[in-house]
Amino acid sequence: MTEEIPEEASSESPPTPDSPEVAELGLSAVHLQLYKLLYDLRHTPPTMLQIRAEIADGNGSSPAQTDRRVRDLRDYFLIDAVRDGRNHRYQLRGWNRDRNNGLRRALSRRLRAQVLAPQRCAQCGRTPTEHHVVLVVDHKVPRHWGGTDELDNLQPLCEDCNSGKKAFYGTYDDYANEIKEAANHDEPHGRIGELLKAFQGDWVPSELIGVVASMKQYQDDWQKRLRELRTLGWQIDFKKKKDPKSGRFLSSYRAKHWEPWPEGSIRAEISRLEQDGKQ
Ligand SMILES: [Zn+2]
Incomplete structure (x- = not known):
């Protein structure tokens, strides 16, 4: 799909943090907080130490995580590192309009x-x-x-x-990297299994499993895929409880024990084991 550069991106001023263009980038809460800081201080750009003090101390992120988040924002925005004595100041200039290296921008x-x-x-x-x-x-x-x-x-x-x-x-942004990794699996069993593993025995809400299971292609029946992991020897618990706020039933799963993935296709291995079981 060819993507056009939106006309508004030709304006030099960066978009306001509460603008629809920024909302539609789907930034995490911390990235948004960081963007707001850079926006507010765009005329008196902060140093990395100031950024860390503002962002990292508030939410317990490490300096390395904060540095990485500034790099993440550069996928969307032009952020210059301006030398000031021994420090750099991070100045927000506007949208990143570099079309050639495949960076993500505002939607056309x-x-x-x-x-x-x-x-x-x-x-x-x-x-x-x-x-x-x-x-x-x-x-x-x-x-x-x-x-x-x-x-x-x-x-x-x-x-x-x-x-x-x-x-x-x-609430799951701390797991963003693990989720990304799990979503990369070619087979739905792999995506579901890797997600459960990433939570290391903690409960994972159904809604999240459904989203990650469907990441490469839509999964009509991801619950069945999940149950099939048990055929591979996985131990998976299920619980359902009523959310006092909405009155809806919320279900979650957790993996108590998992097995390494088979060499070839997971689906093929599951059918093989199921056939064996029937004989
Ligand atoms: Zn609505």
């Missing part, structure tokens, strides 16, 4: 229009005309978890649903 106007065309929130069904909601483009799988800008990873959500989803996903 055409793509946004295509996603928003149904004019209905994909989650709650409310519409701008009837319910006066504002629709934004949402990444089903967040970008920082490895989600793409392809049309099938994008959906229209109203601002309420979008912020609710962000809050839910935000």
Whole structure:
């Protein structure tokens, strides 16, 4: 898919942190906090020490994590390191409009229009005309978890649903790298299994498993894939409890024991074991 540079990106000033363009980047809460800092201080750019003091101390991130997050933001924004004596000051200039090295940018106007065309929130069904909601483009799988800008990873959500989803996903941002890694597995069994392993015996909510299971291709029946891991010798617990707030039942899974992956296809190995079991 060819992507156009949005016209607004030709403006030199960086977008405000609460603008729809920034919301649609799907940044994690910490990245957004960092962007806000750089934006607020764009005329008096901070040093890395100041950035670390502002961002890292607040949420317990290491200096290395903070450095990495500044690099992450450079995928989207032009952030100059300006020399000042022995330090560098990090100055936010605007969008990163470098087209040649495949960095991610704001979505093109055409793509946004295509996603928003149904004019209905994909989650709650409310519409701008009837319910006066504002629709934004949402990444089903967040970008920082490895989600793409392809049309099938994008959906229209109203601002309420979008912020609710962000809050839910935000609680798992500490696992972003593990989730990305798990999502890379070619087979759904591998994606589910690696995700459970990443949580090291902690409970993983169904909603998250469903998202990661479907990352390479949509999984209608990921629960069945998950149960099939037991055929490989995995021990997986299941629990269901009522969320006092919403009254909805929330289910989660955890792996108490896992086995190494078979040499070839996981699916083939599972069918082989199932056939053996029947004989
Ligand atoms: Zn909604």
